[in-house]
Amino acid sequence: MKKSGSNRSNFIILTSLLVLYLAGYIIYHFVLQLNNLNTVYLLYLLITSILSVLVISIDEKNYLLLSGSFILVSIHITLFVIENLHLFGIEDVYLLDSFNHIVTTIGLIMFVMGIYIEITRNHKRDKMNHLSNELNESFYMEYLNKTNELLIEFSNQFINKHGLTTDRMSIDKDTYKTYILPDDAHINPFDIDAKYRIKFPGMKDYITILMKGDISVTDRIVYMGFDVSSRERILKRFSQLEQEYEKVLKLGSDYICKLSKDGIFQYASPRYAALFNLKPDQLIGRSIFEVSNEVKWFLEAVTNKTDTRGFGKFKSENDVWISWNNSVTVNDKGEVESVISVGRDITDLVLLNKSLEEQSNHDHTTGLL
Incomplete structure (x- = not known):
């Protein structure tokens, strides 16, 4: 089973921006003989990278990363100002430069720790999704808006219970609807909390599934389908027993x-x-x-x-x-x-x-x- 598309995208972007930032930082601080144009370009690159991380940290509610990113953005802007103070006749910037390096170090530490927390979170998400895959009779489904294609991936429990020969399939919406029991054809299978009976290729009997999700992620919509057949049978039997009990009491x-x-x-x-x-x-x-x-x-x-x-x-x-x-x-x-x-x-x-x-x-x- 796949993890959330939003979390995966944020993690990839975050890692890419970290590499980009570190590369730019090394070049800016350790490669000599940079002209003003290159300096401005690298500052722009660094600030843009950190601002992007700032947005992602807000989305992920990673406040340590948010604080570190904010400090680094502020410091890089301050650094640009310090390096141009000579234009205003100010030459002695030793104290400002020392303060800048101290705060930059603090910001970098917070930034790296924030990245570490995000990596740890993604590791936990992977573990949780793995356990969900192992324990739940469910399937993951993505609908691609551009191609009208459905990508379906079944959990191990779902495959083992229903004897499927494949763990994933790629079909269109119309084909998916043909798997649904004709009596449930009036139900929109992609509604939130939609419940209907379906039989995928290779399955002997229809099962009742409950759809959850309808989460938009860039160019696709993500769903989760859960096999609730056992629960439905229990509820039906309970309802029958309740009716029988009522009749006994009345008589x-x-x-x-x-x-x-x-x-x-x-x-x-x-x-x-x-x-x-x-x-x-x-x-x-x-x-x-x-x-x-x-x-x-x-x-x-x-x-x-x-x-x-x-x-x-x-x-x-x-x-x-x-x-x-x-x-x-x-x-x-x-x-x-x-x-x-x-x-x-x-x-x-x-x-x-x-x-x-x-x-x-x-x-x-x-x-x-």
């Missing part, structure tokens, strides 16, 4: 609700909502403190961060006795995220117990066996 006989840590209903089964003579969508988003006076169990669960159990009677057309199991969910920081409450109708059991108690009392009173 189930239990009373189920999910509350946020602040007591806001996030889910309510139809039977639970019916306890308040509401439908689930009328209950979701409302606070338990708004619809019920029985909130002690919720406050206890949230405050103590522990699961609780209990039972209670709900009055509707017929009194309903419900046994509750309340479960607290916490995040990795130990903070309460939600409370899930599941209730089961135990009315028949309660009525049976009452009936047995009444029979027992009756037998005890009458003395009948």
Whole structure:
């Protein structure tokens, strides 16, 4: 996989300008018998080189290189002025010349250190891109504006997973579009965050890719495509399980609700909502403190961060006795995220117990066996 075109271009320009500057500096300071025209030309060359480095250092946010370049530009302009002070009758420039050499040395040190930092950064970028190439199932793509050509380079992981026989290919846009599943033909494959299914030559099945990039670099546009097929399958399966879970809850006989840590209903089964003579969508988003006076169990669960159990009677057309199991969910920081409450109708059991108690009392009173 290639590294960023902008970083690579800046690095090449930076290295070239460094060589150019050092060559000019050596010639200017150590080659004798230069006439004024040559002197002006070399000063112009040096200042132009350093100004270019100055621009690149701003782009790369290399402040040490920026400072060194700024000092060198200023010093070279000052040097030109010093060498022409005799035109104004000033001959003794020893102190100015000494100061100039000291500051020039400092500027050169900062300049070289800035170059070193830039080389180190590029080395890190190479390592990071290499790791990305080894670990990600992705491909790098450049679109050349002038030739309408696409240059595609596949990562090792992508090649190994899909059995490709080549690590790169050069095609035009129209050919690339023929690799896309016809059902996804309406999607612009070069949009940011475009997601579509594609099958490159040599692949057995279509895969889902997510495009990132759309970064303009001089005469080309750079993209990265990531294979997200596994993630899509997981999300699809999760969606199916969620739907199945919803159906089970709707068909189930239990009373189920999910509350946020602040007591806001996030889910309510139809039977639970019916306890308040509401439908689930009328209950979701409302606070338990708004619809019920029985909130002690919720406050206890949230405050103590522990699961609780209990039972209670709900009055509707017929009194309903419900046994509750309340479960607290916490995040990795130990903070309460939600409370899930599941209730089961135990009315028949309660009525049976009452009936047995009444029979027992009756037998005890009458003395009948």
